[in-house]
Amino acid sequence: MQAISHPPTSGVAAVDRALCVLSALANGNGSLSLKEIANNTGLHKSTILRLIASLIHAHAVAQQPDGRYVLGPAVARFHAAYMRSFSLSHWTVAALHELVRTTGESAAFYVRQGEFRLCLHRIASPHAVRDSIETGDLLPLDRGAAGRVLQAYMHTGDPALGEQIRNEQVLLLAGDRSPELAGIAAPVFGPLEDVLGAITLIVPLQRVQRSWIAPVRESARALSRQLGGQFPLAGSPNTDESTAAPLSSFDPD
Template identity: 30%
Template sequence: MAKVAEKKAAAVPLVDAVLKALEILDCFNTHETELSLNQLCEKTGLYKSRVHRLCGTLITSGYLVRTSRTNYRLGPKLMVLGKVYEKSNSLRSIAAPFMKKLTQDTGESTALFVVDGMKSICMAREMGSSRLVYSINEGDYMELTPTAAGRVLLAYADTNFVQRVLSKNKQTRFTENTKVDTEEILAELERIRREGYGINNQEREEGIAAIAAPVFDFENNVPAALAVVGPAHRFKEKHIQDLLDKLLIAAREMSRLMGES
């Protein structure tokens, strides 16, 4: 979920109190499931008295729960809304059987990513058989440039958006393999458009490799990238080709169901 406060253009006047309440909800993630009043103030930049009032309102509505005098967690109402979203999200429902089969056929984990703000977010994940822990979870954000799925999403994105990502975000060198040079990243995006897939060899995390393919919709846009992820030592040339063949079949079938023309 992108920071609501960063959304500038709106067809109707914005309600400040609603935006600030949503900013509070947006502070929570899979790594920070419980936050104190002080932490929420730091993350939102709001005064303690205002955060306290907003949290009280969110608690009354079921969107937050208080775990101690000053600590909060997300409330059960969000789980209900999440289930409604799951059932109504066609992309996720279309992807589910293909991801399950792809994981069964390859033995590797599969994940579905979409762009959200200036990053990608994991919409769905299917765990493979590897004992090596793959640390991305559903709902987690990842940078666009050092990942196979992120670069696939960038490769088919609007040019202005790509320039904003490359200029606004300082490219972090996560490992010695991470591409941080702008020209090198742009060349990789061009290769992805030409060859139809992205690859990441331990650029985001040591020991982890991935390949990703675009999923097209009825307007030939790319709303999602489907990725196969696993231990780098298994992503050798012969195995990669086998993985890629299976991945591209799944991505093409998903695109067909999404209405690709």
């Protein structure tokens, strides 16, 4: 398990430390012992015990019969209130607008719909020559960058390509669904580390640029954080120039 840095104490130190304990429990595999919390927070056991006593009183932490600690029922209430406080659509559409502003190309958000992928949101490029995809369109899962990304986290489709996507957490693919289009897609994660969908840049082949790989991946990471999720650790180091091997010829200038 990845260690959690000791929190800064620019605010109230006790609150910072309590939040550090809650973060350790949230990142744990179901439950943690006192020793495991100490290892993952850098806090002394005596400090943790004092913090946990307050957190248990607030129902933010619970102690199991075996002595291990878990998040308490108050966290579920906080999560429900958080989910009511914002619209998934609001954050997603804002992210798409930012990608269009940055690149000048169309951006879309796809979710799995049975054996297909649904274009849940789409912001059009200002260029006259652009893709014809519209919000509400159903497209195949096994074609296009977004479909391949969704397949990768379902562990279906091409196993080698799926592993590469999970390692690099982004995919640039040309001519897979349409010979005139390229796509750059990255997964968006929810609070339970589940894939909510794929954010995608849809570009005419003659205009696609490898430099857009980084903003698409960063957009997916930022949207994941806004929706309460986070990117899992990649299986291999990420680099801005890395792409999954295209399934059709692509050699942009």
